[in-house]
Amino acid sequence: MPHAPDQDARAKGVNPPSTETFENQILSLVPSLRRYSRSLAKSDSDGEDLLQDCVEKVLVRRGQWRGVNLRAWAFTIMTNLYRDRHRHVSQHPSVEFDETLGLTADDVSGDPLEKTRLQKALNALSPDHRSVLMLVVVEGYGYQDVADMLAIPIGTVMSRLSRARRQMAAHLAENNIVTLRRPK
């Protein structure tokens, strides 16, 4: 499978892990965990919160790690946390997060309206569809890897990916862009 998770080699045969190794490995995973958390979240602060919860849980549960593929294990934990949070929030559907707060100074290079548009389309996806889309597209995992991480059949991965892509396409088509040569 392409995109083999990068922690396998170092991680194999290290069970139980020494504190130093384990924490350094977690540290090296933080950037990609941050990217994944942000891709699931509705704002930067929401994403950072999810990241903190995830790292905390990984540390607390370190005894349960089987010593193989720490990255995939951490991604699974993050996905579950995200799903649980979403369930909690959606019990109160009238409470909406603010998409515009996701536009921080980090990405002034991008077009903020474009980002809001994308964020809205993503927020319309269910957590199950969104996590599969992000694991494949942004994190570069193969379909079987995703199936293993989420403990679902590969057919389910494919149907979620398909649904996510079509729903995104439909949503993005609704609010269209006119890219003009601006008249000034």
Next chain:
Amino acid sequence: MTDDHKPVTEADLHAYVDGLLDEGRRREIELWLNRHPEDEAEVRQWQTQAAELKAAFSGYAQVTESDRTLLNTPTAVVATSSPSLWRRAALVAASLTLFLSGAAAGVYGEKLLGTAVTVETAAAIDSLPDQSKTAFLVYASEKRHPVEVGADQEDHLVTWLGKRLDYKLVAPDLKGLGFSLVGGRLLPVNGKAGAMLMYQDTAGQRLTVLLGKNPENAETSFRFESAGSLETFYWIDGSIGYAVTGEVNRSKLQQIAEECYRQFET
């Protein structure tokens, strides 16, 4: 050329987009796409989408100085003293402050206290086009007081609103497009002082132009949103976000938006 190889499934099309095929199969899919324009159109759409998603989030995969502090949770300690709970407690406390201050009383207060949602919820702001649509729906139908200051006091209007926006406001002249200024009003946009200008044509058809402070300097292309018969064009230029809304067909409204863009100073 026939489709006599392994049949192409939807899974193949996804794998093609995600770069998960070997070279031989990839070529077969490309030949397939050449002969199946509908599949090709969908695949191109998915590729664009994937590129946008990667671009939107790749910047977050960075090492930051605070990364190490994430590890500072003493793992031996049970969850009751975890930073996560402290954060939640802080959020509830912050929500309570908001609630007591009346900023969100009655509307959000109860829900904030009842759940661990973040504080930003209370400050939730509709997007610029949504605010523009709301302003149009509220004021364009108003018979007696559609504006606070009428077009007869245009100089006063633009000086006053310009001062509140900290921006050299002009009321665009849209007479060439059949619309003349009715006037304007001050109203909140993105939680700050913003301005609405209203125009109407000889048939009494109205349109509104909303201006609001943008939190960061930016420049965007024009976008439109449709909601029923209501069309909105919006863009950001420098420190100001603009939105033009009306029950006018899209090409006409686009002309109007372009004219506004031309006349507004940046």
